[in-house]
Amino acid sequence: MEDQKVIQRITSLRRGGWWRFKDVNNITRQEPMVQDFIGSSYNFMYKTYTSKRSDTKYKCKYSPNKNSNYYRDGDNREKQRVVFLKILKEYGIK
């Protein structure tokens, strides 16, 4: 399933003849195919861990704590950290 997703995404990159692509073997491709993108930055960018199964359907590629734009409600580690630093400053520890 994971492979299918990646192939699907890479296939969408295939464009017309005007677009030249240099693959990992330093070979310029006039009309790149799926195999030409393997090992390139596109390949790594389009990797996924999600599947159609219920347990991995909404799985994130990266930790949500890494992404600053990720909006989350409720209590989370970032908010707890801010509160914790405030308490430390109050007591003059930091």
Added chain:
Amino acid sequence: MGLNNLILDNSGNWLVKGKFLMYKKYVNIPICFIEDDVYYVFLDVKLPKQVLKLTKELMKMNVEFYFTTPEYSNPKTKLNHNLVISQYLFAYSRPQFFYGFDKIGFDFIRNFKHWMEKEKCFHLLKENYDSILKKVVNRNWYDYYSNTHIYDCELDIREEFSVMYRDIQINRII
């Protein structure tokens, strides 16, 4: 002797199709073929682990084998020794192959020299070597924050490449 002997595991990713041995990574990618009883392995940066495993197996089998460019898997590519020489040098500048061949104890430069002797194309080496050295190995940019030159290739690889041409010449004399 045949390509079926080179299927290294039972993972189902290895496949013999036509004259090529293939490995499946999203799609089937050609990795090896036989021509005039000589094994040719595609020196493909997409499949470094598989190429190293295959090299180790071929070393065990004690057969004549050389590397070639993945472009030859396409039947419309015309035979050009410049492509193969530049692929030999380019792939050796990648850390996966540079440290990988060292780890399995394979003398890459010797194999390269043997291939050039077989094809009688030593005169093409210098031009390709200079090109790869300048455009790939010594490629760098200046970091104004730390006032240093940052290189794409590691120091070990740059040092090895700086004496590589001389090594090949010495190998040729010996």
